[in-house]
Amino acid sequence: MSGRPQRELLCQGNEAVVEGSLAAGVRFFGGYPITPSTEIAEILSVELPKVGGTFIQMEDEIAGIGSCLGASLSGAKSMTATSGPGFSLMQELIGFGCIAEIPMVIVNVMRYGPSTGLPTSPSQGDVMQARWGTHGDHPIIVLTAASVLEAFHMTVKAFNFSEKYRIPVILLLDEVVGHMREKVLLPADEEVQVVNRVKPEIPPDWYKPYEVTNTGVPPMASFGEGYRYHVTGLVHDEMGFPTQVKSEVTASTDRLFDKITRGFADICITDSYQTDDAELIVVAYGSVARSAREAVDQLREKGHKAGLFQITTLWPFPRTSLENTAKVARMMVVVEMNRGQIYREVWRVSRGRWTVHKVSGTDGEMIAPQMIVDAVKEYGQWR
Amino acid sequence: MALTNRDILHKYLRHNKRFPHIWCPGCGIGIVLGACLRAIYDTGWSKDEVVFSSGIGCTGRAPVYVDFNTLHTAHGRALTFATGIKAANPKLKVVTMMGDGDAVGIGGNHFIHACRRNIDITAVIVNNMIYGMTGGQQSPTTPRGALASTARTGVVEQPFDIAELAVASGASFVARTTSYHVHQMEKLIYRALAHPGFSVVEIITAAPTCFGRRNKYSDAVEMVKEQKAMAIDVKKAEGMGFDERRSRIVTGVLMERDAPEWTRTYAEEVRGESPAGDSGNSPGETTPEETK
Numbered sequence: 001m002s003g004r005p006q007r008e009l010l011c012q013g014n015e016a017v018v019e020g021s022l023a024a025g026v027r028f029f030g031g032y033p034i035t036p037s038t039e040i041a042e043i044l045s046v047e048l049p050k051v052g053g054t055f056i057q058m059e060d061e062i063a064g065i066g067s068c069l070g071a072s073l074s075g076a077k078s079m080t081a082t083s084g085p086g087f088s089l090m091q092e093l094i095g096f097g098c099i100a101e102i103p104m105v106i107v108n109v110m111r112y113g114p115s116t117g118l119p120t121s122p123s124q125g126d127v128m129q130a131r132w133g134t135h136g137d138h139p140i141i142v143l144t145a146a147s148v149l150e151a152f153h154m155t156v157k158a159f160n161f162s163e164k165y166r167i168p169v170i171l172l173l174d175e176v177v178g179h180m181r182e183k184v185l186l187p188a189d190e191e192v193q194v195v196n197r198v199k200p201e202i203p204p205d206w207y208k209p210y211e212v213t214n215t216g217v218p219p220m221a222s223f224g225e226g227y228r229y230h231v232t233g234l235v236h237d238e239m240g241f242p243t244q245v246k247s248e249v250t251a252s253t254d255r256l257f258d259k260i261t262r263g264f265a266d267i268c269i270t271d272s273y274q275t276d277d278a279e280l281i282v283v284a285y286g287s288v289a290r291s292a293r294e295a296v297d298q299l300r301e302k303g304h305k306a307g308l309f310q311i312t313t314l315w316p317f318p319r320t321s322l323e324n325t326a327k328v329a330r331m332m333v334v335v336e337m338n339r340g341q342i343y344r345e346v347w348r349v350s351r352g353r354w355t356v357h358k359v360s361g362t363d364g365e366m367i368a369p370q371m372i373v374d375a376v377k378e379y380g381q382w383r
Numbered sequence: 384m385a386l387t388n389r390d391i392l393h394k395y396l397r398h399n400k401r402f403p404h405i406w407c408p409g410c411g412i413g414i415v416l417g418a419c420l421r422a423i424y425d426t427g428w429s430k431d432e433v434v435f436s437s438g439i440g441c442t443g444r445a446p447v448y449v450d451f452n453t454l455h456t457a458h459g460r461a462l463t464f465a466t467g468i469k470a471a472n473p474k475l476k477v478v479t480m481m482g483d484g485d486a487v488g489i490g491g492n493h494f495i496h497a498c499r500r501n502i503d504i505t506a507v508i509v510n511n512m513i514y515g516m517t518g519g520q521q522s523p524t525t526p527r528g529a530l531a532s533t534a535r536t537g538v539v540e541q542p543f544d545i546a547e548l549a550v551a552s553g554a555s556f557v558a559r560t561t562s563y564h565v566h567q568m569e570k571l572i573y574r575a576l577a578h579p580g581f582s583v584v585e586i587i588t589a590a591p592t593c594f595g596r597r598n599k600y601s602d603a604v605e606m607v608k609e610q611k612a613m614a615i616d617v618k619k620a621e622g623m624g625f626d627e628r629r630s631r632i633v634t635g636v637l638m639e640r641d642a643p644e645w646t647r648t649y650a651e652e653v654r655g656e657s658p659a660g661d662s663g664n665s666p667g668e669t670t671p672e673e674t675k
Contacts, residue, residue, distance in 0.1 A: 028471050030463075049654040054470045056649075058463065059496040066456070066463025066493075071471035073454065078467070096457050223452035223468060224475050226431050230447055232455035241400060241447060 006188040013151040013177040014039035016184060017081070017107055018047060020155025023192040026105075027053040027076035030067030032060050032086060035120045036175045037109040040081035061086035065093045068104045073231060075222030077159055081107040084126055085116065088133070095134030096233045097168035098256065101210070101220070103197055105158045107171045109178035112364045121364030122175035124286055127341040130170045131315045137253070139260040141267055142170045142315040146289040148182040154269075154312065160195035161267060165259055166217050172314065174337060176287035176366055200227055208238040210252070216259030260316060268318035271310040272325045274300060278307025280376065281326055281354075283334040283346055285311040288367050292335050295372035306376070311342065319349050326354060333379065335359040335372055355379075386424065388417070395420045395430070397450045405444050407515075409595075409603025411562035411588025415509050416445050418565060419478065422572035426476075434477045436465050438490060441515040441590075442482035459490030462497040465504045473503070473646035478576065483510040483524040487543050491523070498552030501580045502645035507572060508545055508583065511590035519593035530597045544629065549583040550638045556582035557638040561610035562589060564634065571636070580644045587632050 004023075011019070017040050029044045045055040053076070058064045061082050068078035082090065087108045097104060110126045112118035126133075130142045141161050145151040154171055162169040200207050200219040209229040211218045221227035230240035235252055237243040243252075260267070274296055275281060284292035289310040299306035309325050309332075311318060326332070332354050334343040343358040350356050359375040361367040386394065396402075406412050423433060433451040437443040439458035446453035452475075456464045461479045469477045486494050486508045497504065513531060514520040521531035521538045524545060528537040546559040556578040558571040568586055575582035589595060589606035600606050610632065617635035620628055650656045 028467065030467055030470075049649075052654065054649065055653075056466065056470055058466070059492055062460065063463040063466070063493055063496070066460045067467030067470065069456075070454075070464035070467025070469075072467075073452075073464070074468045074471035074475065076471035078471075092457055093460065222472075223434050223454075224432055224472055228430060228450055228452050230453045230455070232447065233457055234455065239399065 004189045006186065006191070008183065008185050010181055010183050011148060012039060012179055012181050013145065013148045013173055014109065014179065015043060016148045016151040017155045017171070017173070018043045019186055020152040021079050021105070021159065022047060022051065023152075023189050024156045024159035024194055025077045025196070026079050026159065027051070028068060028071035028078040029054075029080065030056045030058050030071065030078070031064040031080040031082065032058055034061075034083045034086045036111055036178045037081040037083050037107060040107060061089040062093065065090040065104075065106065069093060069097055069102045072102045072104050073223050075225075077103070077163070079105040079107065081109065083109050083111045083120070084113045087126060087129065091129075091133040092135075094140075094168050095136055095138060098134065098138040098140065099233055099235070100231050101166035101218070101256070102168070103162035103166055104168050105155070105162055105171060106168055107155070107173065109173045109175060111175050118364045120175055122287065122337060122366060123364070124172075124174050124288070124337040124341070126172060127314055127336075127338065130172055139167065139257050140170065140315055141165065141167060141260065142172055142313070143269070144172045144285045144312055144314055145177055146286055146310065147177065148180060149184045150312070151177055152184065152186055156192055156194070157269070160193070163197040164195045164217070165263055166197065166220060167260070172286070174286045180287070204228070209240045210236060211238050212251070212255055216255055216262055264316060264320070267313055267316060268321055269312040270318045270321040270325075271312065273308040273310065275307030275309060275325045277305050277328060279305045279328060279330045281307050281309050281329045281332045282372060283309045283311065283322075283332055283342065284336065285314060285342065286337075288335050288337060288361070291367050291369045292372055294369035295376070298369060298373050299376065314342065317345050317349070322346065322349055329354050331379065332356045333359060333372070333376055335367055337361040337367060388421065391421055391424045392417065395423065395449055397448055400448055402448070404448055406441060407592040409589060409591035410441070411511060411586070411590075412442055412445065412509050414562045414565060415507060415568065415586050415588065416448070416480070418569040418572055419480065419507055420449065421569050422576055423478070425573050426576050428476050432474065432476050434465070434468055434475050436461050436468070436477065436479045438481050438485035439516075440482040440485050442480055442509045443485060445480045459485055459488070459493065461485065462490060462493040462504065462506065466497060466500070466502055469502055469504055470646060470649070473650070476576070477504045478507065479504055480507045480509065482515070483508065483512060483545065484514045484522040487545055487548065488523045495548065495552040498549050498554035498581055498583070500645045501553060501555050501642050503579055503581065505572070505575045505582045505584070507575070508585045509588050510545055510585050511588045511594060512542070513590050513594040515590045515593040519597055529594070532597070545585045546583065546633070546637050549585075553642070554583045554638065555580035555640050555642040556636070558583070558636045559585040559587070559632070560634045561587040561614055561632055563607045563610045564614065567634065574636070578639070580642055
């Protein structure tokens with residue numbers, strides 16, 4: 001796919017995800033259709049074969065993520081796309097990807113739930129499921145996007161993080177971003193920074209597929225390259241063989257977390273707008289961040305010292321960035337299309353330093369700027 | 384020079400893996416794994432190009448002992464991973480070993496769709512008619528009336544016929560044998576490996592600990608003898624009624640036909656590659672080379 005020039009497009013968020021995935025080098029998509037994510041599968045079914053890649057429509061979402069994990073072991077950058085119900089089905093194998101350290105990208109274009117819910121009104125209800133949906137203690141990387149252009153860039157980031165840290169990365173879009181059309185200027189392929197997994201360079205006899213390395217991320221051989229090794233969902237030792245030895249179990253699990261902890265500064269992406277002197281900070285992510293930015297402008301016009309803290313990396317939660325941004329803040333208002341999933345994180349990080357309020361959009365509609373402005377006034381204390 | 388059985392086992396079992404294996408005395412899984420290794424040896428494939436995968440259960444533990452690219456996936460999902468592996472790099476030789484619960488219980492949907500897709504994967508299914516690893520619960524192939532820890536008065540459901548399910552779902556090579564018929568097993572697995580398409584070999588085996596004890600078999604030998612007595616060649620079974628067929632173990636090749644194979648069809652019809660050309664979509668250079 002090298003060689004696509006810089007181009008101006010009018011496209012949906014879902015189309016931008018496809019563009020981003022191609023720029024990042026996707027070569028495999030396995031999935032199952034579900035609104036509002038289906039455009040991603042439809043377009044990749046056309047585009048992947050053009051670059052020598054493979055698209056396969058599987059029998060369900062479990063098979064979709066399973067095929068992606070398999071394809072990644074074959075060396076292909078892999079992606080699947082779904083929405084809430086399918087995302088629920090994928091949870092078990094997300095855990096497999098975490099413990100076996102297999103890079104792949106899962107796009108969840110969130111819709112209103114639970115269950116079939118409101119097909120297919122927007123929601124941000126899968127934030128906690130993205131963090132904790134698979135069983136067991138595990139690290140995860142979850143990104144989001146507030147615009148069509150961000151959907152492009154965050155898809156590239158998602159692939160890069162998954163390759164760099166050998167972990168499934170989840171891209172959480174809300175239906176608004178997935179289906180909204182915007183004019184975007186996409187960079188030429190050669191200007192897109194692409195990260196590829198580190199491959200072993202040592203003789204196969206020396207290869208330890210889950211070795212503790214100085215980056216915390218062991219090099220990954222593809223099946224068929226001469227490094228015959230074992231991949232399992234069982235807790236394993238450095239050779240990939242199942243173990244129940246306490247010291248090896250602890251070392252293995254610790255390393256899974258450690259590699260992500262070390263990457264915090266690299267992984268945590270946030271944006272601050274008008275926050276230098278802000279006494280009130282609106283916290284938002286996804287399409288809501290657009291409304292929140294407008295709300296901040298309106299509040300500023302009225303003389304209020306308001307700012308926006310936009311979260312792009314939801315997990316690991318960008319605690320340090322939030323604390324650094326909130327030096328003079330007295331109050332935070334977390335705006336999201338759920339009943340307060342990131343609100344609780346902000347409250348946890350606040351440790352009493354700020355009052356934390358929430359604005360919840362739970363009617364299947366976008367949150368308009370006026371709703372935020374009105375809510376802020378309602379929380380009183382505001383001049 | 385052909386290797387002896389002992390040489391073949393020595394060649395393909397992992398030297399750096401701690402043995403013994405986890406299987407009970409009298410279990411048929413080891414017999415099936417041995418036949419797989421001899422059949423793989425007969426194909427002449429290098430160890431580097433073979434992917435040996437499995438799901439969860441007693442049979443799911445097989446890959447860890449063998450010196451290929453090995454993958455022990457989640458319960459029922461072996462074929463989904465195998466499909467991705469093969470689709471992304473058709474040069475790899477993908478073998479999947481599953482138990483009955485894994486293949487047609489929790490993984491039943493994936494199984495019939497893999498058959499339908501006819502992707503070039505070999506599924507070796509060890510059918511011991513019970514959930515062994517969890518201690519003897521009924522499986523989708525436990526015979527009607529047999530006792531299981533979750534069917535104390537006997538199973539009230541009828542069992543799946545795995546091989547016939549595979550035929551009906553579109554697998555282009557389907558065979559069945561028992562753990563008594565070791566030579567036939569080896570030959571059938573070899574034919575399945577060599578077959579270009581989705582191939583299924585179902586092997587009826589004994590689970591003396593989890594099935595035999597509860598169902599009043601004195602030992603594994605009695606169970607294997609029963610397999611011998613119940614087996615009937617597919618040609619002799621022709622003309623038998625449904626119930627009679629189901630009361631026997633119909634062995635041999637139940638289906639062998641030419642059918643469009645998924646990776647090849649995708650390469651030619653979707654990517655527009657020439658049929659003669661290499662259909663491989665190898666992301667890395669696959670140059671199989673024996674290292675041991």
